[in-house]
Amino acid sequence: MDSGISRILVFTKTTGFRHDSIPAGVEAFERLGLEHGFAVEASEGLHSFRKDRLTRYDAVVFLSTSGVVLDEEGREALVEYMDGGGNWLGVHGASTTEYDWPYFGELVGAWFDQHPSIQPAVMKVEDGNHPATAHLGSTWTRTDEWYSFRRNPRADVNVLLSVDESGYEGGTMGADHPIAWCREFSGGRSFYTALGHADEAFEDVLFQQHLLGALNWLGVTTAGVQEPA
Template identity: 45%
Template sequence: MTRMLVFTRTAGYRHESLPAAVAAIEAFPGVRVVHSEDPVALHDLSQYDVVMFLSTTEDVLDPRGRSSLRSFVLGGGGFVGVHSAAGTELSDPWYGELLGARFAGHPDGVQQATLFDREGQPWKFTDEWYGFTEVRDDLEILLTVDEETYEPGLYAMAGPHPQAWRRPVGAGRSWYTALGHTSEAWADPAFLDHVRAGIAYAARD
């Protein structure tokens, strides 16, 4: 059984999909979920295998929580970031290293686009399509989005345009997906499999 803290605190934009997302994750088999929006929940992570930042926005941790999360991951814990977790803790340089990139923005609205996995298999999905800055060169890219299949506007990226990745961080593991903006995503079996795979990677399961 994977023990996971799902943290959904927002200090900026708040996604309407959060209730559907939390309910879907709580229904995952083999995962015991504690859901919180209290920064104090990050002060002691010893009871967890994985911490998930689920559509968090802006600065959501206090200094003790930042230190605790860093120690947790570097010591072997797992981190999962979903969607606007990339636009979180922008004042903390280490969080940017943990996540692997920083949110740059996205074109207005949701659009259908084609994603490709590591084997080159296509997947059509409707979401906001994030652009990123400060992308680390040690990421294992899991999904890219084909910019020819939607209108990236100001948020096109040179080379492959990543949407999900993973990497070891210290003795721990970090996994991130930019998908998950809509409530409908959280009823999509393929997307739910994607998130479950991320939790399993972070938990070394």
């Protein structure tokens, strides 16, 4: 990646369901960039996923993407980017993306299965030392769209947050329901959070800090956040 100021790509292409909160999410990342000294480029174009272009980004964000969003050249570019030490952040609908590409399933950690109606729930903070969760207490209560996944990713990732299904209706994963996690992946790092369904999420200071901490762990140089280990 380029030296100097950090730069991220916020990719928002959808070919399936499109979340109304995508513009609010882009605005939140742009605001965080202004406040914490990193550059943000938002795009839905495949031109961003070319081998000679991805190397300019310290992290690539899939913000509520859905369906098939990359062509074959784009897939190859993303694989090469990650193999070369790239960093990937998936937000909410990102887990509804590229179901027919096994590599992406490994990158995101687990694909979306279903969700109940939007409702409040309590999350357990499983790693209070991570930059994305260190600002929280032992639990975090919020209203969101609680994704269940096709598999439990715990064996392959570091789970940061899990949601208590006994506190809301419609959960299908049982007593162990990860909702945000991270891992070393290929030559780089991968982070996924299922939070971020509605516009209001991106106005929440705690959620903004969650995203900022994720970016920091992914190597994006920011101000006011502990540097990644």
